[in-house]
Every structure is written in structure tokens, then in C-alpha cells.
Amino acid sequence: MFNQLTEKFGVIFKKLSGRGKLTEENVREALAEVRRALLEADVNYKVVKDFLADVETKALGAEVLSSIQPGQLFVKIVYDSLVELLGKNAELIKTAGAPPTMIMAVGLQGSGKTTFCGKLALQYKNKGKRVWLAACDTQRPAAREQLKILGDSVGVKTHLAGEDAVAGALEARQRSLEDGADFLIIDTAGRLHIDEELMNELAKMKTKLKPTEILLVLDAMTGQDAVNVATQFHQKLGLDGLVLTKLDGDARGGAALSVRKVTGVPIKLAGVGEKLADLEPFYPDRMASRILGMGDIVGLVEKAQEAFSQEKAEELAERLRKKSFTLEDFRQQLLEVKKMGPLDSLAGKLPAAFSRGMEAGFDENGLKHTEAMLSSMTPTEREKPHIIDGSRRRRIAKGSGTSVQEVNQLLRQFEQMAKMMKSVSKMGKFKADLLGRLGRF
Amino acid sequence: MGFSFEKLKAGLTKTRQSFFGKVREVLGVGGLDEATLSRLEEILVGSDLGVATAERVLSHLKEETQRSGIARDREQVLSLLKSEIKSIVVDNGSPGDFEESLFAQKPSVVLVLGVNGTGKTTSIGKLARRFAGSGKKVLVAASDTFRAAAIEQLELWAKRSGADFVKAASGQDPASVAFDAVSAAQKRGTDIVLVDTAGRLHTKTNLMEELKKVKRVIGKALPGAPHEVWLVLDATVGQNGLLQAKTFHQDLGVTGVVLTKLDGTAKGGIVLAIASELGVKVRYIGIGEKLEDLELFDPEDFVEALFA
Missing domain, CATH: 1.20.120.140 (SRP54, nucleotide-binding domain)
Known part of the structure; x- marks a missing residue:
């Protein structure tokens, strides 16, 4: 999607050919593409409208620097606006002046409240805190048992409410206070935002318990209705933060943007898996990428970070700075890339500008040949490719069981790549950021 | 209606x-x-x-x-x-026609699946109630051996709806629970077996493989089974619902959708995309937390509600 977007922007802004300012006509056209992308990511259509108006203002007349293309500039404006809207920095959960810090999890049925409570308990416990759980979901059968099992596996105490959820929460506060707890995490029953009776129950719990934080737990897969849900919960309870769950799926998560926009409440945490340790701080920049359809890049970066050893990446970066990218670097890169898994899936994950240059060199079938050819070169040849003449090419072909044509092709590809590396190092900050994230590819 | x-x-x-x-x-x-x-x-x-x-x-x-x-x-x-x-x-025929063919064989086996938190277990409770209420002998199989207390939750629903219940020992393979349930159903003269499964994101390959195994093993216990595979979909879901349906359909051959939580303000419009792209229709809708809050899907009502 991001590739598509970037390409579409490229076409739309082609006429500007890297100079001057973005024009009204171009911007309108590009905005229509952004609109579609955002709607497909489940951003609420009203929020999309406001967002586009904001981007339009920023984009109109924006100076196009000679170093970047107008299409890239537009992506940057959209991306930056998204990040800004999502909240620049990850915000944390407040702690109370006098313990225990009380955190109340609320939300619709099935959003993942109970699992979240277990995960949060583990996180605090791992920091050496004394944690209590309060099982106040008196609606769903066996919900309290579920939390108790989670609490036991984390190794924290769980108070089980009776039939009255509010009374249960108050008892839990008392017990955790007496036990000298640092944190009390309260699980509540899932409820519809239009269920007046149950919403009143939460309001009552808030008044009596005076929790430090009330967090709305929201499924990342939620569609257009997220706005209604969040608005109602916020009006009734005054939310302190949002928790986005099930981000380990392939939902683009536009609901996060909608909810953030209509409530202004910061997104604080993200659930990224079924295991209790799978809870992370919320990263607005990652979320912006994901909503724009760059989600795969984030995954790729993580994969790359796992596979690439930091040291080698730094070495390469150093060489890139000196603009001395050699066949030896190319070989090292190939070896590192191999650790990342099937290459065809990889090419698809790269932004268009990269994949075009890479596909030629990283064709899965050709990879083994490429590696063999590189290995058949002497270290000197790899460091100084320009010395590879006709007779050296014949020797390399023979040594690797390939043909001279293939060796020629490889050297041509390498040249292209070296050129790309150079142009990349000249590109604007946005590209450089991306590059850095790609394990300094 | x-x-x-x-x-x-x-x-x-x-x-x-x-x-x-x-x-x-x-x-x-x-x-x-x-x-x-x-x-x-x-x-x-x-x-x-x-x-x-x-x-x-x-x-x-x-x-x-x-x-x-x-x-x-x-x-x-x-x-x-x-x-x-x-x-x-819209389907050919009136809503509910498929229920007749559902009971054409005995026992009939329905595999119920979906991502986490859509309401699978609750829907099974409601379905059990619906079928038991019309005089059928129902057996519920608790193959969600992953989520804490899922089995206890289903057991309560089964009790309340008057259905038989087959459960796993903790950590037992979900496929073997399904096998036991289908075998038991054949001996007991059960009309319909509802197999609950653990919620899973469609992107988790290994968990999807586990589900395929459950389906295969059901077929071993009773050739031709499962007769229906129902995807439980949360009405609040956005465009990801289509991806879910596509993957589950491709891997397991979904025959119908149970659309839950329609009692909120969400419209569940994604089922239109699913119906038009995959040809999979909605069978039932969930409209509340009580056991009787399940109804046959009615296209007329649905279209009305879209514009409400």
C-alpha cells in the first residue's frame, strides 16, 4: 500500500519535476489517494475529512527542496501529520502519590481487557513491584476465574468480586492497601457504550474508588464505530489513556487514530501477542507507518534488527559515509540478508524505491550463483572491483560454475547498487530515517 | 420477523x-x-x-x-x-432454510471459529440454547484449550442451555477433544455437535494449522463432518474482517457467518464485502448478552439497520 501510495504520488507530482512548490491541483489529487488509504485502514470518515483538510493546508505551497522529490515530500507531510496526531512520544501510566496506584481497564466485550490486566501485572511484577489484581467482571461466566488463573501464573494476588462489581473493587483496594501493594489493576466487565445501566456502574466505581488511571482497551481491528465507543466512554468516565490490543494481526489499526483524534486521550500501551509478556509501549511512528500501509516495514525492520549484527551494520554505515561500497560489502549484505528468510517475500516489503534496485540483485534463484561468484573472487577483487578484467571474469565464472555473462551481469548490478547507495546517502532526512530503520541497508 | x-x-x-x-x-x-x-x-x-x-x-x-x-x-x-x-x-430461500438441511444428518457437526474476542463461546451457548429449545439433542465440545477458564465458561453456558458437554483435560490437544465429542455424539444419538475452538488471529500460521487438524480429525471420527464451518465475526470489526474471512475461508472452507454484538451502534457492514467477495452469507446475528439473544439473519432488517 505504501509502495502504491508512493508511486501514485510520484505520478501525480511528476509534472513538478523536483522544483518549485506543490500545487493545489496536485495536492487535491494526492489527497484523494490518502483518503482512500485511510478509509481502508478504518480511520473514521469524519476524522479523515479533518485530517485531509489539515494536510492540505500544510502541503499547499510547501517548498520542494531540490534534494527530495515532490512525491516524497508529500508522503513526509502526511506521515508527519499522522505521527503528530497520534502523539509524538509514548506516554506512560501515571502513578499515584500514595500507593496503590489503581488502574481500571474498561471497554467493549472481547477487546482484551482481562488479558491486558494479566500482562500489565506481569510488567509491574518484573519491575519488582507488589501487584494486586481485582476481578470485577461480574457479567461474563468464568471471567473472574480467567483473571485468577492469569494472576496465579504471573504470581500476583487476585481479589475476586462477588455479585457487586463496585463493592468488589473497594474490597480489593482495602486488601491491596493492607498488603502494601504498589499497584492494583481492576478488570471490569465488557459492556456496550450504549448500555446505560452498566455504564452507570462504571461511573459509580470511578466515584467511589477514585482510580489513578482509567484505560480504555480497544481492539485494533475495530472499524468506523470506534469513534462512538470512545466518545461515550470518555464522556462518562473521563479516560486517561488507551490500550490498543491484537496488534499482532494484520489490521491497519486506523481506529487508533480516530479515537485519539476525537477524545484527545493518549494511547499508552499496545498488546502484541497472546503471551503474557506481549505488552509494549505505544509507538506513534510505527502506528503511522502501519496505518499508511507500511506495517510490513516495521516487521521487516524488526527482522532485520534481529538478523543483522549491529557491528557489521555500523561498519557498513561507516563505509557508506566514505562512499566506498565494495563487492565485499555486497557479499556481507547478501549473507546477512539470507538470515532474514525467503527473499521474494522480502522484496515485497521494501518501499518501491528500494525494491526496484534490489530485485535484480536479490532474485532468489540467482542468489546462490551470486554468492558463488562473489566467493570465487579474491579479497582484492572484492575490495577493488574495477581491476576485474576479462581474464579475471573468465576465472571467476569457471570457479563458480557460472558464465562470463552472469559475472558481467553481477558486476553491472553491483554498479547500479553502488550508485543507488550514493544517491540514497544524498537523500533527505525522511529517506535517511527509513534507511536507518532498514538496518542501514 | x-x-x-x-x-x-x-x-x-x-x-x-x-x-x-x-x-x-x-x-x-x-x-x-x-x-x-x-x-x-x-x-x-x-x-x-x-x-x-x-x-x-x-x-x-x-x-x-x-x-x-x-x-x-x-x-x-x-x-x-x-x-x-x-x-x-440475500440467500436463496427464506432465512433459516439452511437449518433444515443442517439436521438432515445425525449427528450434524458444526465447527465454530474466529479471531480472539468475537464471541465464539457465547454464540455457541446461544446456538445450543436455540437448538435444544427446538427439541434437538445438542452436544457442546470445548476445544478451546488455550484461553484460561474458557472451558468453565462454556460449561456454564452448556448447563444453562441444557446441552451435553465434552471437555478436555487441561492442555489436551484440541483435535482429540473434538474427536471424543463427535464419537460420543454418535453413540448418544445426538442431533448436533457444536465444536468451540480457541480464538486465533488468522495471521498465525501454526494456529491455523492446528485448526485444520481439528477439522481433519472430525472427518476421521465421522466421514463427511464437519457439515458446517461457521466464522464468528464481531460487528464492530472494520476492514480487517474481510482479511479474516478470506484466510479462514481459504484454510477451512467457511460455510456461514455468525455476526455478533449487533446490539451496539456498529453496523457490521463488512459482511457485505465478505458476501460479495467470498459468497459466504450470514446465518445468525447476536444481539445481546442473554442466552436467547440470537436470531436468524434477516437481510431486510440488516439493510434497514445500515441506514439507521
Whole structure:
């Protein structure tokens, strides 16, 4: 999607050919593409409208620097606006002046409240805190048992409410206070935002318990209705933060943007898996990428970070700075890339500008040949490719069981790549950021 | 059907207007012009149909109205739009016809699946109640051996609905639970077996493989089973619902959808995209937390609610 977007922007802004300012006509056209992308990511259509108006203002007349293309500039404006809207920095959960810090999890049925409570308990416990759980979901059968099992596996105490959820929460506060707890995490029953009776129950719990934080737990897969849900919960309870769950799926998560926009409440945490340790701080920049359809890049970066050893990446970066990218670097890169898994899936994950240059060199079938050819070169040849003449090419072909044509092709590809590396190092900050994230590819 | 519509209606917001009321307002006096089309698109996209499906519906509507020269006739545009949408979700025959074929064999096995938190276990409780209420002998199999207390939750529902219950020992392989349940059903003269499974994101390959195994093993216990594979979908889900349906359908051959949580303000419009792309229709809707809050899907009501 991001590739598509970037390409579409490229076409739309082609006429500007890297100079001057973005024009009204171009911007309108590009905005229509952004609109579609955002709607497909489940951003609420009203929020999309406001967002586009904001981007339009920023984009109109924006100076196009000679170093970047107008299409890239537009992506940057959209991306930056998204990040800004999502909240620049990850915000944390407040702690109370006098313990225990009380955190109340609320939300619709099935959003993942109970699992979240277990995960949060583990996180605090791992920091050496004394944690209590309060099982106040008196609606769903066996919900309290579920939390108790989670609490036991984390190794924290769980108070089980009776039939009255509010009374249960108050008892839990008392017990955790007496036990000298640092944190009390309260699980509540899932409820519809239009269920007046149950919403009143939460309001009552808030008044009596005076929790430090009330967090709305929201499924990342939620569609257009997220706005209604969040608005109602916020009006009734005054939310302190949002928790986005099930981000380990392939939902683009536009609901996060909608909810953030209509409530202004910061997104604080993200659930990224079924295991209790799978809870992370919320990263607005990652979320912006994901909503724009760059989600795969984030995954790729993580994969790359796992596979690439930091040291080698730094070495390469150093060489890139000196603009001395050699066949030896190319070989090292190939070896590192191999650790990342099937290459065809990889090419698809790269932004268009990269994949075009890479596909030629990283064709899965050709990879083994490429590696063999590189290995058949002497270290000197790899460091100084320009010395590879006709007779050296014949020797390399023979040594690797390939043909001279293939060796020629490889050297041509390498040249292209070296050129790309150079142009990349000249590109604007946005590209450089991306590059850095790609394990300094 | 009047009763069910009333109930659905009661769950919706107070500002509810009928399909015709709302669309009439949008159409104004000018009929179908560009501004109206874009407002209609907002309504459809706002109901989670997705941009592509909304565009398809509206471009077809535009063509048809122009072709037949009714673009300025509000009433005719209205009924055309309505039948346009209905044609996507509607099944041959009346709602519930499939229930007859469901009980054509004995026992009939239904595999129930979906991502986490859509309401699988609750829906199974409601289905058990529905079938037991019509005099069928129902057996519920607790194959969700992953989520803490899922088995206890289902056991309570089974008890309340008067269904038989087969459960796993903790950590038992879900496929073997399903096998035991189907075998037991054959011996006990059960009419229908409902197999609950652990929620899983469709992107988790290993968990999808586990599900395929459950399906295979059911087929070993009783050739031809499972007879139905139902995907439980949360009405609040957005465009990811289509990806879910596609993957589950591709891997397990989904035969129907149970659309849950329609008692909120979400419209569940994604089922239109699913029906039009995969041909998989909605069977039941969930409209509340009580055991009896499950009904057959009615296309007419659904279309009404989209524009409510």
C-alpha cells in the first residue's frame, strides 16, 4: 500500500519535476489517494475529512527542496501529520502519590481487557513491584476465574468480586492497601457504550474508588464505530489513556487514530501477542507507518534488527559515509540478508524505491550463483572491483560454475547498487530515517 | 420477523431513522447527483462496508438510474439502492432454510471459529440454547484449550442451555477433544455437535494449522463432518474482517457467518464485502448478552439497520 501510495504520488507530482512548490491541483489529487488509504485502514470518515483538510493546508505551497522529490515530500507531510496526531512520544501510566496506584481497564466485550490486566501485572511484577489484581467482571461466566488463573501464573494476588462489581473493587483496594501493594489493576466487565445501566456502574466505581488511571482497551481491528465507543466512554468516565490490543494481526489499526483524534486521550500501551509478556509501549511512528500501509516495514525492520549484527551494520554505515561500497560489502549484505528468510517475500516489503534496485540483485534463484561468484573472487577483487578484467571474469565464472555473462551481469548490478547507495546517502532526512530503520541497508 | 426487528431496533441508538427516512433526507429533492452520491458513500463507508464495496454499489446504482432514466425519481432510486444491497447478502430461500438441511444428518457437526474476542463461546451457548429449545439433542465440545477458564465458561453456558458437554483435560490437544465429542455424539444419538475452538488471529500460521487438524480429525471420527464451518465475526470489526474471512475461508472452507454484538451502534457492514467477495452469507446475528439473544439473519432488517 505504501509502495502504491508512493508511486501514485510520484505520478501525480511528476509534472513538478523536483522544483518549485506543490500545487493545489496536485495536492487535491494526492489527497484523494490518502483518503482512500485511510478509509481502508478504518480511520473514521469524519476524522479523515479533518485530517485531509489539515494536510492540505500544510502541503499547499510547501517548498520542494531540490534534494527530495515532490512525491516524497508529500508522503513526509502526511506521515508527519499522522505521527503528530497520534502523539509524538509514548506516554506512560501515571502513578499515584500514595500507593496503590489503581488502574481500571474498561471497554467493549472481547477487546482484551482481562488479558491486558494479566500482562500489565506481569510488567509491574518484573519491575519488582507488589501487584494486586481485582476481578470485577461480574457479567461474563468464568471471567473472574480467567483473571485468577492469569494472576496465579504471573504470581500476583487476585481479589475476586462477588455479585457487586463496585463493592468488589473497594474490597480489593482495602486488601491491596493492607498488603502494601504498589499497584492494583481492576478488570471490569465488557459492556456496550450504549448500555446505560452498566455504564452507570462504571461511573459509580470511578466515584467511589477514585482510580489513578482509567484505560480504555480497544481492539485494533475495530472499524468506523470506534469513534462512538470512545466518545461515550470518555464522556462518562473521563479516560486517561488507551490500550490498543491484537496488534499482532494484520489490521491497519486506523481506529487508533480516530479515537485519539476525537477524545484527545493518549494511547499508552499496545498488546502484541497472546503471551503474557506481549505488552509494549505505544509507538506513534510505527502506528503511522502501519496505518499508511507500511506495517510490513516495521516487521521487516524488526527482522532485520534481529538478523543483522549491529557491528557489521555500523561498519557498513561507516563505509557508506566514505562512499566506498565494495563487492565485499555486497557479499556481507547478501549473507546477512539470507538470515532474514525467503527473499521474494522480502522484496515485497521494501518501499518501491528500494525494491526496484534490489530485485535484480536479490532474485532468489540467482542468489546462490551470486554468492558463488562473489566467493570465487579474491579479497582484492572484492575490495577493488574495477581491476576485474576479462581474464579475471573468465576465472571467476569457471570457479563458480557460472558464465562470463552472469559475472558481467553481477558486476553491472553491483554498479547500479553502488550508485543507488550514493544517491540514497544524498537523500533527505525522511529517506535517511527509513534507511536507518532498514538496518542501514 | 416483526419481533426480531423490534428487538434489534431497541438495541440501537435513539436517533434511529428508517432506511427510507435517512436516504430520503440525503437524496433531497434533486435526486441522485454527485453530492448525494458522496453523502451516500459516507453512510456506507461509515457502516464498515469498505471503500471498494461502497464504490461498487454506488457506481452500479448510478449506471442503473441513468440507464433507466430514474435518477431524479427519489422513490425509485431508493428502492433500487435497497435491492442493490440486499442482492449481495440475500440467500436463496427464506432465512433459516439452511437449518433444515443442517439436521438432515445425525449427528450434524458444526465447527465454530474466529479471531480472539468475537464471541465464539457465547454464540455457541446461544446456538445450543436455540437448538435444544427446538427439541434437538445438542452436544457442546470445548476445544478451546488455550484461553484460561474458557472451558468453565462454556460449561456454564452448556448447563444453562441444557446441552451435553465434552471437555478436555487441561492442555489436551484440541483435535482429540473434538474427536471424543463427535464419537460420543454418535453413540448418544445426538442431533448436533457444536465444536468451540480457541480464538486465533488468522495471521498465525501454526494456529491455523492446528485448526485444520481439528477439522481433519472430525472427518476421521465421522466421514463427511464437519457439515458446517461457521466464522464468528464481531460487528464492530472494520476492514480487517474481510482479511479474516478470506484466510479462514481459504484454510477451512467457511460455510456461514455468525455476526455478533449487533446490539451496539456498529453496523457490521463488512459482511457485505465478505458476501460479495467470498459468497459466504450470514446465518445468525447476536444481539445481546442473554442466552436467547440470537436470531436468524434477516437481510431486510440488516439493510434497514445500515441506514439507521
